[in-house]
Amino acid sequence: MKCIICDRETKYYFTTDFTTHHQGKFKDQLDKSEFYKCINCGFTFSKTLYEMPYEKWCELNLKAHTLFESQHLDSRLSNQPPYLAQASMINILATNNIIQNNLVESSQNGGGGAVK
Numbered sequence: 001m002k003c004i005i006c007d008r009e010t011k012y013y014f015t016t017d018f019t020t021h022h023q024g025k026f027k028d029q030l031d032k033s034e035f036y037k038c039i040n041c042g043f044t045f046s047k048t049l050y051e052m053p054y055e056k057w058c059e060l061n062l063k064a065h066t067l068f069e070s071q072h073l074d075s076r077l078s079n080q081p082p083y084l085a086q087a088s089m090i091n092i093l094a095t096n097n098i099i100q101n102n103l104v105e106s107s108q109n110g111g112g113g114a115v116k
């Protein structure tokens, strides 16, 4: 699979086992997630999530974020990702033709949650 940032080759990096990770709360939707890393720029992504059918990804995304957001701040193990900063960076990359302009549009038409 090619890197969505620089279009170079990626290699297997690690696997997260969701039968145990997060106390197995997502194992019905996701048993494992294989992560790949770009050999050129280091961008790391979940190939499993990237290739997941859109409807399945939406179900998993809603379940995961509902669980995280409903926890009291003191019991959270980590902060949520900086969504606004990530969206702004994707917009900057697309506006400056570093990634293809149709990448964001295609992610809204299926094929998982990652920008394609």
Ligand SMILES: [Zn+2]
Residues within 6 Å of the ligand: 003, 004, 005, 006, 007, 008, 038, 039, 040, 041, 042, 043
């Ligand atoms: Zn790359």
